[in-house]
Amino acid sequence: MSVTEDGRTRLRAFDQFITKLSSRCNLCCDYCYVYELRDSGWRQRPRIMSAPVREQLVSRIAEHARRHGLDRVRVLLHGGEPLLAGPRVIADFTTAVRRAVQGTGTEVDFALQTNGVLLTEALLDLLLELDVQVGVSLDGYAEAHDRHRRGPGSGAGKGSHARVTAALALLGGARYRPLFGGLLCTIDPANDPVRTFDALAAHRPPAADFLLPHGTWDHPPTGGGGDGALYGAWLCAVHDRWRAAGRPMRVRLFESIDSLSRYGGGSSSEVLGTVPAAAVAIETDGTVAWTESLNAVAEGAAHTGGTIFSHSFDALLGLDSAPEDGVGSLCRRCRECPLVQVCGGGLRAHRFGRGRGFANPSVYCKDISALIRHITSSRDQ
Numbered sequence: 001m002s003v004t005e006d007g008r009t010r011l012r013a014f015d016q017f018i019t020k021l022s023s024r025c026n027l028c029c030d031y032c033y034v035y036e037l038r039d040s041g042w043r044q045r046p047r048i049m050s051a052p053v054r055e056q057l058v059s060r061i062a063e064h065a066r067r068h069g070l071d072r073v074r075v076l077l078h079g080g081e082p083l084l085a086g087p088r089v090i091a092d093f094t095t096a097v098r099r100a101v102q103g104t105g106t107e108v109d110f111a112l113q114t115n116g117v118l119l120t121e122a123l124l125d126l127l128l129e130l131d132v133q134v135g136v137s138l139d140g141y142a143e144a145h146d147r148h149r150r151g152p153g154s155g156a157g158k159g160s161h162a163r164v165t166a167a168l169a170l171l172g173g174a175r176y177r178p179l180f181g182g183l184l185c186t187i188d189p190a191n192d193p194v195r196t197f198d199a200l201a202a203h204r205p206p207a208a209d210f211l212l213p214h215g216t217w218d219h220p221p222t223g224g225g226g227d228g229a230l231y232g233a234w235l236c237a238v239h240d241r242w243r244a245a246g247r248p249m250r251v252r253l254f255e256s257i258d259s260l261s262r263y264g265g266g267s268s269s270e271v272l273g274t275v276p277a278a279a280v281a282i283e284t285d286g287t288v289a290w291t292e293s294l295n296a297v298a299e300g301a302a303h304t305g306g307t308i309f310s311h312s313f314d315a316l317l318g319l320d321s322a323p324e325d326g327v328g329s330l331c332r333r334c335r336e337c338p339l340v341q342v343c344g345g346g347l348r349a350h351r352f353g354r355g356r357g358f359a360n361p362s363v364y365c366k367d368i369s370a371l372i373r374h375i376t377s378s379r380d381q
Contacts (some may be wrong), residue, residue, distance in 0.1 A: 019077055110133065205249050
């Protein structure tokens, strides 16, 4: 990281590469930031990342790791639904990356984020052989999950909960459990928070992330941006259940708030902290994007203006649009708030709107503030 004179923090290197092996999905989740928000670029991209694009990406990752002497990089296989790329593409790509960084001193961690519908024993055997961690999206109990995460079809498609929980039964078994990276749950205040937590905990995940659905001041999430704090209250209830249950899995959001409020420093949750995430996304055509939550802002808002063919990752960091954060990048109200060193102003995309660009508090300001105060007060009890 480097810090400018006005307090903005800029990245010096990437260590996370979000690789879009597939630009399509086999579910139609109504809150999806790829297909349902402000950016429609996915329509023009190849369905599967081709061999030439994968080869160039492998070269760029190895080049970047070598140039910066990175000890470790993380490659997240993503989509759409990455399993739609097929086992051969997954195997060829992961093997090629590991081969390319041999001799650089860089270790590579692979993870795959899936909706779980396509997971089978054969695929899990392959991922076990390739040492690829698996994260699964699950929004809780059946009614909660199927409210949004449904299959394609006219009107509302069939819910996916039964298929996802069947896949989790495989992933949670003794043979494949070493691959289990965790669960990803998108918050809906209409779902019961305690039942949602219990449904996740029943699968004994090593970790769980609770995600705020992406929105802006111009296009706020349901119940967000108003006088209340529906999402904050929901998360407070989950936090209390998590503590009462003996913290059966890691929850990055809660742990990050606790750590930042005690010691400061960085956050492992992208929605908190004043240090920008060292991540970049590569689309199926080789286009490079910043954090994809910017898809909630406007058409093209996440674009860097470069591709892996036209730019090295170092060259991308030199662009005016490169990620920067820190207190100096926030609006005055955030800079003067006593909680800013914990929340960091919230996710950049969530600050957008009102004719002021990103110079706003987060549309979730009241929710995040309520959660921070709740966690810090609970710790002292």
